[in-house]
Amino acid sequence: MEIRVLRYFLKVCEEKNFSRAAEKLLISQPALSKQIKDLENELGVTLFIRSHNQLKMTPEAYFLRQRAQDIINLNDITEQTLKKEKVISGILRIGAGESPELANLMKILGTLGKNNQDVQIVLEDGNADQIEAKIENGLLDFGIVMGNRNLDNFNNIVLPQKNEFVAYFNKKLKLSEKDVITAKDLIGYPLAISNQSLVNNKFKIWAQDNFDKLHFYALSNLAYNSVLMAYKADTVTIIYKDLPAIKDEDFIYRPLSPQISDLNTIIWKKNTQLSALANKFLTEVKRQLL
Numbered sequence: 556m557e558i559r560v561l562r563y564f565l566k567v568c569e570e571k572n573f574s575r576a577a578e579k580l581l582i583s584q585p586a587l588s589k590q591i592k593d594l595e596n597e598l599g600v601t602l603f604i605r606s607h608n609q610l611k612m613t614p615e616a617y618f619l620r621q622r623a624q625d626i627i628n629l630n631d632i633t634e635q636t637l638k639k640e641k642v643i644s645g646i647l648r649i650g651a652g653e654s655p656e657l658a659n660l661m662k663i664l665g666t667l668g669k670n671n672q673d674v675q676i677v678l679e680d681g682n683a684d685q686i687e688a689k690i691e692n693g694l695l696d697f698g699i700v701m702g703n704r705n706l707d708n709f710n711n712i713v714l715p716q717k718n719e720f721v722a723y724f725n726k727k728l729k730l731s732e733k734d735v736i737t738a739k740d741l742i743g744y745p746l747a748i749s750n751q752s753l754v755n756n757k758f759k760i761w762a763q764d765n766f767d768k769l770h771f772y773a774l775s776n777l778a779y780n781s782v783l784m785a786y787k788a789d790t791v792t793i794i795y796k797d798l799p800a801i802k803d804e805d806f807i808y809r810p811l812s813p814q815i816s817d818l819n820t821i822i823w824k825k826n827t828q829l830s831a832l833a834n835k836f837l838t839e840v841k842r843q844l845l
Contacts, residue, residue, distance in 0.1 A: 556594065556597065556598075556626075558626070558627060558630050560590055560593075560594055561623040561626060561627055562580075562627065563576070563580060563582075563587060563590050563591065564591060564594060564602070564619065564620075564623055565620065565623055565624065565627070566579055566580055567587070567591060567603070567610065568612060568616065568620050571609045571610050571611075571612075572608075572609055572610065573587055573588050573591075573610070591603070598615075598619075600613070600615040601613050601615065602615055602616040602619065603616060625692070625694055628648070628694050629692075629693055629694060631646060632646065632648065632693065632694075632696070635830065643667075643671050643673075643674060643831055643832055643835050644671065644673035644674055644831075644832065645673070645674065645675075645830055645832050646674075646675045646676075646677055647664070647667070647674065647675070647676050647677070647696055647697075647832050647833060647836060648677045648679065648694070648695045648696045648697075649664065649676065649677070649678050649679070649695065649696065649697050649698070649699070650678075650679045650680075650681050650685070650686035650689055650690070650695045650697070650698040650699070651678065651679075651680065651681075651686070651698065651699040652680070652681065652682060652683065652686075652699065652700065652701050652777070653680065653777055653778055653779075653795070653798060654701060654718050654795050654798065654819060655795065655796075655797040655798055656714075656716035656717065656718050656795075656819055657699060657716075657819065659716070659843065659844055660699065660714070660819075660821075660840070660844065663836065663839045663840060663843060663844075664676050664678075664836070666839075667832070667835065667836060667839070671832075674832060679695065680777055681776075681777075682749070682750075682776055682777070683698075683700035683701060683702060683704060686698035686699075686700055686822075687700065687704075687708075687709070687822070690709065690822060690823065690824050691708070691824065693824070693827075696823065696829075696830075696833050697821055697822065697823045697833070697836070698821070698822045698823070699714075699819060699820070699821055699822075700819075700820050700822060701718055701817040701818065701819055701820075702757070702817045702818065703817070703818060704820070706820060706822055708825065709822040709823060709824065709825060710822065710823050710824070710825055711820050711821060711822045711823075712820065712821045712837075712840065712841070712845070713818055713819075713820050714818075714819040714820065714821065714844060714845075715844065715845070716819055717816040717817065717818060717819070718795040718796070718816060718817040718818075718819065719795065719796045719810070719814065719815070719816050720793055720794065720795060720796070720811055720814075720815040720816065720817070721736075721793070721794070721795075721796045721808040721809060721810055721811060722736045722741070722791050722792070722793050722808060722809050722811060723782065723785055723791070723792050723793075723794065723799055723806060723807070723808045724744075724785060724789070724790070724791045724792075724806075724807065724808075725785075725786070725789050725805055725806060725807075726805050726806070726807045727789070727805070728744070728789065728791070730744070730791070730809065731807060731809075733809055734809070734810075735809060735810050735811065735812035736809045736810070736811050736812065737811075737812050738761060738762035738763065738765040738766070738769065739765050741762075741765075741769055741791065742765060742768045742769060743770075744770070744790065744791045745770050745772040745773075745788075745790040745791065746769055746770060746771050746772065746773075746790070746791050746792070746793060747771070747772065747773035747774070747775060747781035747784055747785060747790060747791070747792040747793070748771060748773075748774065748775075748781075748792070748793045748794075749774070749775060749776075749778070749794075750774035750775060750776060757815060758793070758815070761811070761813065761815050772790065773790075773792075778792070778794045778795070778798055778799075779800070781794070782794065782798070782799045782800075782801060783801075785806075786799075786801050786803070786806055793811070795817070796808065796810075821840065
């Protein structure tokens with residue numbers, strides 16, 4: 556499979572129409588159709604169900620779309636590293652979870668992009684498990700992971716800022732009468748938390764004998780939707796302080812007792828040659844944050 560053809564395929568997936576995709580790619584529609592048909596023949600699968608008005612992706616197409624994007628990302632990273640080793644330019648791919656404590660780190664990334672015309676910052680949201688896998692596979696330059704994790708397989712820098720877990724809920728709940736929230740206080744309330752096993756273990760230790768009495772009705776990869784559920788359904792979500800984007804004086808939080816927090820750690824692959832841009836990023840992190 557050629558990189559060029561995979562780019563064609565992804566554009567067809569995006570547009571669901573050969574004519575529109577061909578127009579965006581600046582090639583003729585018959586030429587694009589032939590390239591996709593040749594790709595199907597090469598792979599021995601049907602990628603699109605063709606109709607008069609649009610294309611319908613087959614299960615094989617959905618599978619290939621993810622793989623194709625990974626292949627193209629890896630190709631782009633390799634080209635950027637080889638061609639632009641000595642100048643501050645290229646693409647810096649960062650995977651990160653959600654945390655307001657990353658504000659200063661995002662300022663560094665934003666400044667790099669703003670002050671260097673040939674620099675592009677690509678941010679990918681994800682949990683720690685997903686980010687570590689993409690670092691290992693060379694699909695990300697750096698990751699920012701949360702929690703106390705075994706990071707022996709990575710180079711890493713622990714940032715000074717920590718994420719504090721708190722409970723968010725509507726203030727009409729009786730929990731609002733509490734100054735701090737214990738595990739016992741949460742018995743009888745539907746709870747939403749992260750679905751990462753390490754977070755669950757952290758709360759199991761925190762809640763101790765009360766853990767099995769708690770009702771975790773929702774598990775989420777990232778926090779925003781669980782916050783919406785808590786806000787709209789009058790339930791409780793346990794997430795990082797100051798993370799919710801909902802601005803409503805009736806949607807409040809209380810600290811947990813005892814307090815629970817997560818570390819923020821920058822990770823990158825061991826035994827790999829960093830680009831000038833990646834080294835510049837690390838230099839600024841050490842200079843400004845440590």
